[in-house]
Amino acid sequence: MLKSMRPERVHILSRRPSPSKQDWVLYWMQASVRVIDNLALEYAAREAASRKLPLVVVFGLKEGSVDSGPRQASFLLDGLKYVARTLRDMGILFIVQNLPPHDAALDVADRAALTVMDMGYTGMQRFWRREFVRQAPGPVMMVEDNVCVPVESVYEKPAVGARVIRPRINRVREEYLSDRIGLVETPEKPTHFDRDITDAEDPVLDKSALGTRPTPVSTLRGGGDEAEKVLNRFLEERLDRYGEDKNDPSKNATSGLSPYIRFGHISVREIARRALSVGGRGTEDFLEELLIRRELAVNYAWYLPEYDNPGTLPAWARDNLDAHSADSRPYLYTEEEMESGSTHDPYWNACQKEMVHTGCMQGYMRMYWGKKVIEWSSDWRAAWHLLMKWNDKYELDGRDPNGYAGVAWCFGMHDRPWAQRPVFGAVRYMNDSGLRRKFDIEAYVRDVTARITEAE
């Protein structure tokens, strides 16, 4: 039955018998807000067609799914609107409810022969899933399609670094990238409900629960259609020079895809397949980030569910930071001084403002950003919590395993001990002279200033 998809992508979450009234198969959309290359949706459609039942798709839009304010919410909504238009054209009913995700799914699961869901890895997504499975009236399956290789098939415990998962993923990656079921046609959508349910043509949010900040980013729209454009531009214009220039903050060499990946607006497997088909110099460097580094972050969030807590750090890193906690710091800043980008360091101020105003900090600068907050805080654990908080609050791609693993990396996670130095001990250090030596960092500062003006 699963000839075209590796069976380990499918997880059986509940074997309860189907309810007596079976009017549809339900796909609970949560982490994969897309129609194209969505294996959970394709799996659900095939199950519906084989039972001669319509397919219903549901998404819940409250509590946690949008709790970082209007910025992420408006990006998510762009994606939902695109999904709504696409599913309507295909004759598939899409319901978006202003309910917590698991409640939205439970609301329509009572007449579902089967519920299929996609897979997210954060604590909030795991909570919704647990709650749903606890109360679901029928069988529940989960299809793991937001990674190249399912997390537990790659490695059975927390990985110490990329080197332990790289050979395992690279050995099988073409096989897993080619998984595909195809979206089969399903019977006409249901029209009779015992309560007020309509097609989500134009999903809207209860904005009162969101507050006002951080504001949406006017220069960036979400959605699968936008993601395709961003991917096409990257493959045509920048993939070739990705390896040489990806770290250089003044070169704009990276893909800019992380917010779209974060909301599942585009599939990582599709991105990887397209990069491989274009080929050329930058491809392997790009796949190292997209598949290995990203799936290392998924491993971190999956096996260490306390991922936003410094207790997850390796002992050597914690011991070193503790041993140097009384070292004198060259500068100490308050939370407000740092949040507003008012330190003595123009490069750090630029990247902080880039994040606050544009929602996307350049990748290399994210490392520098984290290292400096450690250096300028009197307590490294306070620095940890500040970084986690700002990353989740301002980055469009925040609240994602990559963000948690990225912040943890600044404190030694997935890294090795380096030479001893004040404040950091053996944890890797970065400084501004490195930025000046390697890059035209002044050009980066000018570029950020111009982009902030455009975004406002």
Ligand SMILES: Cc1cc2nc3c(=O)[nH]c(=O)nc-3n(C[C@H](O)[C@H](O)[C@H](O)COP(=O)(O)OP(=O)(O)OC[C@H]3O[C@@H](n4cnc5c(N)ncnc54)[C@H](O)[C@@H]3O)c2cc1C
């Ligand atoms: C302190 C810190 C915080 C970070 N916060 C986030 C975050 O909230 N969300 C997020 O997606 N990434 C985060 N990263 C990882 C990385 O910086 C971003 O994924 C990358 O900069 C996004 O830009 P891009 O899409 O142009 O990446 P590209 O260079 O084009 O890479 C393609 C894709 O590969 C993945 N990727 C790239 N670099 C990494 C990496 N180091 N670790 C894991 N996956 C990677 C991303 O999905 C990215 O979209 C963080 C890194 C650090 C050091």
